[in-house]
Amino acid sequence: MVDLRVNLAGVEMANPLLTASGTCGYADEYADLLDLRALGAFTTKSITLASRIGNEYPRVVETRAGMLNAIGLANIGLDRFVADKAPLLEKLGIPVFVNVAGVTVEDYVAVASRLEQVEAVRGIELNISCPNVKAGGIQFGTDPVQVCKVVSAVRNVCRKNVLIVKLSPNVTDIAVTARAAVEAGAQILSMINTFTAMAIDIETRKPILANNTGGLSGPAIRPIAVQMVHRVYSQVAKAAGVPIIGMGGIQFAHDAIEFLLAGASAVAVGTALFVDPGGVLAIKDGIAEYLTRHGHSRVSDIVGTLELNGRA
Amino acid sequence: MWRWPPTCNRFDGAWPKAYHALCMGSQRSTIARRGVFSAKVLENNQLCLDHYQLVLQLEAFPPCRAGQFVTVRCGQVEPIQAPREIQWQAGQLPELYGPELTGRQPLLRRPFSLAGRRDVGGKVELEIIHHVIGVGTAFLAEARRGDEIELLGPLGNGFDILPTGRAVVVGGGVGIPPMLYLAQQLTEAGKQVVAFAGARTRAVLPLTIGSAQPPSTAGWPGMCTAEFAARATPTVVATDDGSLGVAGFVSQALEQWLDREQPATDDLAVYACGPAPMMRAIATIALGRGYRCQVALERHMGCGLGTCQSCVVKVKSGDPADGGARPSVSAHPTGNAAQLTGNSVQPAWQYKLACKDGPVFDAADLVW
Incomplete structure (x- = not known):
């Protein structure tokens, strides 16, 4: 019998499957299409201190095997999240992580402090890597000094909530920002956010997105994400004992298992939720089948068990 | 009560049947909520250049209204298979397959408005009319009778049937299909309906033109298209280049008709779907003359x-x-x-x- 339970920095999850922020709203949008209780944990869409209307239309465009988005962190703001959405999340029955975005360190700290008082929340995922907001979070995520500053400030106000830091892939060496986050107190790393990218309408010679650039997600980015998870696991996270939530283009159990082997302790599904909300649960069955077939009894048995080829 | 998702493997090919087993039985006709449904292709007809009409048969589908839409999985999406050995002979190409080898596959679902619905013999027939503009619609255009298509819906909010005696439905290009369904629902509600259908040129008008009564070049409504005639709706056709019906924009044809008919403001409602400039023009005309106007937007x-x-x-x-x-x-x-x-x-x-x-x-x- 296979045991799918995982423990991420003290958070007990029934299985290693999560939602990726921004692809499942605040849990009420999909309630009739996906039984969220069957997931290991739920990550909300980004919350900022004040509500945001987001970017101009068009905000998404499909590219080959992927999708570009520039929503601009449109969200209802902290107050309405706490008042309207938290009561529903409390009933969910699985751990809830709230993705938090901001412009200043004070923004992040204010939201994190308030979420300490919200019973439904088990952890916060620090979004220091949204590529679509001017003066937004991106410079935090790409500069190790800034990463350290914001992570340690937020860590100071986290008591009940576990601190997850979501890393940006838009860097030269992701191990550098990962190390900064871990040294500043990140308890879990989630990786990766989307890649800054552009699609052009060749007839009008203009970018298709109103924001000009957007974040690329979907199967197109999966091999890069797998490589980055492996790099951070082997160079930073393994030694520090910090678990990784791997994400980037996961559609099928095969994809999730790649991330687990590369060093992720859990996996999040994002863009695939738009395509087949209920179907993502099959990933769980696929992982169980794989563990059985390879004679393992727990998910942690295969985390980071990638065997590199010897180089001549 | 049925639950979604069923607790079976999504990719073993069994779930649509399992799902239908859950949907059927005594509760079959009373599915109230949106969901993922498997539909069988009954017909795939080319209506004009690059426009196709799909008639889909479902075991059941929730109640729906004109203006609502479904999202369709336009491609074969399968998990990556375990590695396998391939043998082939010199001079012969190996047979490769899998989503990452077979060329371009659409990733996201594609939204389509419903062009009609019939509840026949305990089953539901849905009609979708689409214009081939990319890989997703190209996939649908290849559909054959008996193929299974997965759709999610019904989604969004449909048109409200406003309390007027008369109604005009205005469709431009791929905005025409939801107007067919709306004409059906308006006539069923006892409204006196006139349709306006516009296109750039005759070749891209997704309607079947009857030979007995060609569209009036002066903008008089007539039973000139098979689809609207089947919904007892007289129709005015306009083409930008004058290749069929009124020469000019469909908004001009509407304006001309309103000038002629002078309907009372509380007796006529205007419904429209089409390209943004067309809908803006229709809304300006309708609202400027004091008529209620609803539009279905494409995004x-x-x-x-x-x-x-x-x-x-x-x-x-x-x-x-x-x-x-x-x-x-x-x-x-x-x-x-x-x-x-x-x-x-x-x-x-x-x-x-x-x-x-x-x-x-x-x-x-x-x-x-």
């Missing part, structure tokens, strides 16, 4: 379910009871520090989602 969608926040529509503010995200600034909707810090002024408009709050909106509420 690029990521999910169609209210989650990805992509399909935003600017709607006039002033209803604080609304459930959508309330903006906190007016000056820079593209996102700036003022927004994040809440340095705010109440704006004259707010964003609503076409997939959840629409795609049908009251034309008077829109910021064009």
Whole structure:
């Protein structure tokens, strides 16, 4: 019998499957299409201190095997999240992580402090890597000094909530920002956010997105994400004992298992939720089948068990 | 009661049947909620250049209205198979398959408005008319009788049947299909309906032109298209280049008809779907003359379910009871520090989602 339970920095999850922020709203949008209780944990869409209307239309465009988005962190703001959405999340029955975005360190700290008082929340995922907001979070995520500053400030106000830091892939060496986050107190790393990218309408010679650039997600980015998870696991996270939530283009159990082997302790599904909300649960069955077939009894048995080829 | 998702493997090919087993039985006709449904292709007809009509048969489908839409998985999506050995002979290409080898596959679902619905013999037939513009629609154009297609719906809000005696439905290009379904529902509701159908040129008008009664070049409504005639709806056809019916925009044909008929403002409602400039023109004409007007908007969608926040529509503010995200600034909707810090002024408009709050909106509420 296979045991799918995982423990991420003290958070007990029934299985290693999560939602990726921004692809499942605040849990009420999909309630009739996906039984969220069957997931290991739920990550909300980004919350900022004040509500945001987001970017101009068009905000998404499909590219080959992927999708570009520039929503601009449109969200209802902290107050309405706490008042309207938290009561529903409390009933969910699985751990809830709230993705938090901001412009200043004070923004992040204010939201994190308030979420300490919200019973439904088990952890916060620090979004220091949204590529679509001017003066937004991106410079935090790409500069190790800034990463350290914001992570340690937020860590100071986290008591009940576990601190997850979501890393940006838009860097030269992701191990550098990962190390900064871990040294500043990140308890879990989630990786990766989307890649800054552009699609052009060749007839009008203009970018298709109103924001000009957007974040690329979907199967197109999966091999890069797998490589980055492996790099951070082997160079930073393994030694520090910090678990990784791997994400980037996961559609099928095969994809999730790649991330687990590369060093992720859990996996999040994002863009695939738009395509087949209920179907993502099959990933769980696929992982169980794989563990059985390879004679393992727990998910942690295969985390980071990638065997590199010897180089001549 | 049925539950979604069923607890079986999504990819073993068994779930659609298992799903239908859950849907059927005594509860079959009373499915009230949206969901994922497997549909069988009954017909795939080419209507004109690059436009196809799909007739789909489902065991059951929730009640729906004109203006609502479904999202369709336009491709074969299968998990990657375990590695396998391939043998082939020199001079012969190996047979490769799998989503990452077979060329371009659409990733996201594609939204389509419903062009009609018939409940026959305990089953449901849905009609979709689409214009081939990319890989997703090209896949649908290849569909053959008996093929299974997975659709999710019904989504969004449909047209309200307004309390008027008369109605005009105006469709432009791929905006015509939902107008067919609406004409059906309006005539069933006892309204006296006239349809206006516009296209760039005859070759891209997705309607079947009867030879007995060609469309009037002077804009007189007639039973000139098989599809609207089947819905007992006289029709005016307009083409930009004059290759069929009235020469000019469909909005001009409508204006001409209104001048001629002079319907009372409380006796006529105007419904429209088509390209944005056309709908803006129709809304200006209708509202300017005091008629109620509803339009169905087209937007690029990521999910169609209210989650990805992509399909935003600017709607006039002033209803604080609304459930959508309330903006906190007016000056820079593209996102700036003022927004994040809440340095705010109440704006004259707010964003609503076409997939959840629409795609049908009251034309008077829109910021064009």
